[in-house]
Amino acid sequence: MTNKKRPWFVYMLKCCDGSFYTGVTIDIQRRLEEHNTSKQGARYTRARRPVELIYQEVLGSRSSATKREYQIKQLSRDEKLRLVKQELVS
Numbered sequence: 394m395t396n397k398k399r400p401w402f403v404y405m406l407k408c409c410d411g412s413f414y415t416g417v418t419i420d421i422q423r424r425l426e427e428h429n430t431s432k433q434g435a436r437y438t439r440a441r442r443p444v445e446l447i448y449q450e451v452l453g454s455r456s457s458a459t460k461r462e463y464q465i466k467q468l469s470r471d472e473k474l475r476l477v478k479q480e481l482v483s
Contacts, residue, residue: 401458403465405448405473408441413473415465417458421449448477 399419406414406428414437418424428434428444438444452458465473 398453400451400453401455403450403452403458403461404446405465405477406438406444407447408438408444410441412441413447413470414438414441414444415462417455417462421446448480 401417401419402421403415403417404421404424406416406425408414414428414435416424416435425444425446428438429442432439434442450461452461465476468476
C-alpha cells in the first residue's frame with residue numbers, strides 16, 4: 394500500500410432530461426458507471442439515465458472537493474453552463 398494521496402474530483406453530469414448533477418469522488422470512471430448502471434448511483438440520477446460527464450476538477454482533498462461541490466451547486470444553470478463551456482475552451 395502506498396502513502397501517496399489520491400486526488401479527489403468534483404464532477405458534473407448531464408442527465409437525459411437535461412438537468413445537472415454535481416458530486417465528488419476519487420474515481421471518476423467508476424462513479425460514472427455507477428450512476429449509469431447500478432443502484433449505487435445517486436437516487437437523482439437513477440431516474441434520469443443515461444448520464445454523461447460534462448465537467449470535472451481535480452482537487453487535493455475530500456474537504457476541498459466538498460467545498461467546491463457546494464460552490465458549484467449554488468450556481469445558476471447559466472453559470473454552470475458557462476463553467477462547462479470555459480472548461481471545453483481551456
